Amino acid sequence: MASPLYPSNNPSSSIVVTRDEFNAFHTIDRTLFSRLVFHLNRDVDQSFLAMCFLLLLEQSGYARDVIAYLVSLPDAFVDAVANEIGVCINLLYNLDFASTFFAASNDDNSIIPLLLSMTGGKLTLRLINQDREIFRVGVSKNWTDVGTRAFTDLCERAHMINREKLLALEREKFIEDMKRLRLSLQQENPNRLSVQQVKIASPPPPRPVEDETNKFHKEKEIMEAKEKEAVVAADDRTVFLTFSKGYPISEAEVRVYFTRRFGEVIEAVEMQEVEANEQPLFAKMVLKLQCASMMDQIVSARSRNKFTIDGKHVWARKYVRKIPYPASSSTHI
Incomplete structure (x- = not known):
């Protein structure tokens, strides 16, 4: 047929x-x-x-x-x-x-x-x-x-892309050739160099120790902020998968199925940590940053979608990070 x-x-x-x-x-x-x-x-x-x-x-x-x-x-x-x-x-x-x-x-x-x-x-x-x-x-x-x-x-x-790389290499070679040509001309005619060209710039004054300390703290704050943004961004492109008890599914099965269906969209798969003789009941599947727009297609407009991997049911929804409630405090008189 x-x-x-x-x-x-x-x-x-x-x-x-x-x-x-x-x-x-x-x-x-x-x-x-x-x-x-x-x-x-x-x-x-x-x-x-x-x-x-x-x-x-x-x-x-x-x-x-x-x-x-x-x-x-x-x-x-x-x-x-x-x-x-x-x-x-x-x-x-x-x-x-x-x-x-x-x-x-x-x-x-x-x-x-x-x-x-x-x-x-x-x-x-x-x-x-x-x-x-x-x-x-x-x-x-x-x-x-x-x-x-x-x-x-x-x-x-x-x-x-290969043509663009070749052109870039040719441009770099041309620039290097021009630099060598200019250097050879300068060596042949050293008197043409002006005083400004051979003048050695004086080094900048040293920075106070206090300025360096402030700079270090600012850079540390920026790095911490970027790390928090990265965590939030990862949560926004994470799919939460749940599996049926008694029908175990491996990480490899998850990767192969979703890659075959949606392309190479997976950045990471985090299976539930269980004992050796137990079955994971859920997993977090993080989409690549450039594939974040695939989220709606995977979880569907209802924000919950059902897939079948090798005859086993898998439910997918958008991951929502749980925010722990603050511990209540009591005042003793």
Whole structure:
């Protein structure tokens, strides 16, 4: 049966999907691609191929939901996995690399340990080399069917940023060249320097100790005020999640579900602290500052929303910090 996103060749069964709808469907894929390109500063084309390769692993059953899993992990882990995928891509498209690689009797456990772990040992470099054509066809299909539609705008943005960086480097080089040229001219004609140019400025008078103390206290007050503002700001973008007793949910499940549904919006997840044999019944999910506007979408207009994570119910509402009542004081006569 044809998917709405991958219609069959029969025109009557095709369903037109807008770019926004297509991007929304591939939110989690776009999130990982953005991390590779913008956060980790990896090559755009290599990252494009890496995403097509990961999609193939999901489609072929080697690693179900591997993209959502990677999105929930730190940048260092994602970067390491991308490096391993780079080896696999080289194996697929560089025959000289393949012959050299296997001639050296390399061990998969030392070359792609993370991919081996995520695929339960099913994906090996020898398998990729053996089924090279199958993998290449799959990657190519994902390039055409998914990548060129889901990542095009992100690629254009990345290329624009790279062009701006290149221009900035060229400007810096031009300025440095002009400085060196001016210095060489001054060295050739030292008499052209005016008295003002070689005059050494006298140091400012030392500040009284009292002024330095006042400055320290003012800076301390400003820092404390900023810390309080940061706490308030975090509260304003915190979602309070409650879970059903008897249906435990882990932090990883929370991260994967909300990231897949709303994109990379999570700054932190604070689960209820419980004993090892007990189940957390609530958690605080802090949204990233730039994603604070997603609060209404997550908790809904009713300020309370219900989600289902792996068949388990989760209720979400806006977090409200409890203000403790002041202790009552009694006067004794």
